[in-house]
Amino acid sequence: MIRLDPNEISFPNPLHYDGHEGMIAFGGDLSVERIWFAYQNGIFPWFNPDEEILWWCPDPRFVLFPDELKISKSMKKILKNEIFTFTENKNFKAVIKNCQEINRKGQDGTWLSDELMESFITLHKFGFAKSIEVWQNEELVGGFYGLQIGKVFCGESMFAKVSNASKAGFIHFVQTYKNELEIIDCQSHTEHLESLGARMIPKKEFLKTLHNNNER
Template sequence: MPPLLIQHDGYPVDFGSYDLEYDHEEGLVAVGANFYPETLISAYTSGLFPWFIQDKLPYWFCPDPRMVLFVDQLKISKSMRNVFNKNIFQYSCDTEFEQVISQCASIERKGQQATWIDAHFKSAYLELHRLGYAHTFEVWSDRQLVGGLYGVGIGKVFFGESMFAKKDNASKAAFIQGVKFLNANGFEIIDCQVYSDHLSSLGAQNVDRKYFLAILKEHVLPSVLDGKNWKALFTKLITH
């Protein structure tokens, strides 16, 4: 089936009102719509995420299989335990969203010539952050931001978007600290989108798309953390 083409006239799009077909070979479900906060939240709760913009149109994907981490299945290697035991890094949450997303956009990645995180993405996710739905976990060394990740939290699901590292193990440290925080606050799964060895080493696994959509429906119900900045909660957790 070809992807659904969604027109819009300057208003939010509710993906749940469409008869979406999820069987495209590469996971492409829809093209079009917009980046209003309500549109993005609707997309995530429908199992979609925007991968890139082409000809001014967002492309929305739901790949099969889907990589997820069940928060109680986090794996911390011996080497990473040593990183934490030696207090190599310092950690924060929701303090430098714009810096983190900019670093994710600019960091060089092996086998990738250009970033999908353009000005449209930055603007949209900054607004989601202002509304308390997009969040960052940050890693510091000598008062410099050396690693981090950003994503979207809805209900009991955290939808990871991108991460970066300027020092060895910094992105893994951000991920691990993020998972610990999410686990402590009642989250169930982290959507990692597509397979990577990096995330697999931390306990993430591929699951069938139908299964992912089923557990997503169960866990994206409204949460007390929806629409809130997590800075104070995170600081309280890591200082106790």
């Protein structure tokens, strides 16, 4: 396992390096520059806040192709009835804070540290990160955020305070940008996103799509 130098922004090439279960490096820092460089190379941080920083690029990769989006009959009805309304980048800080604080089944605590959260907020100010907000009766009830690299959207985290809020927001986002995005990176498997059409693809395929977008 490779330890990163905090004074040098670099990573092992994930195309040629397979770490344990997709973990390719540890250490370094959570600077805006390093995080942005990592995502441009298909790498993301995932660790417990009181532990050392871990960097991942799993194989296979869990992604969603916009034209493969699945919408259940019940979700179609919810969207048709306009139970929720949606905005983009209206309150990035509130979305990421809710993602940090929301209680998740089977999880004790959060991987989203204050330092990492501040770096994403800065990336949002630079225009690299975006949020989708889901509202009900003028109350923020769900949403998600991520980084966009060309035609690749790297989803980071989502939250929901009421049933179906985050799912509705995700569907709205995919339908809105289906002609502008080639792929949505979901990173690791969840049943929630699998039900919406996300699936595993080889790491090599994902990195090729990502790098083709970086070169444009």
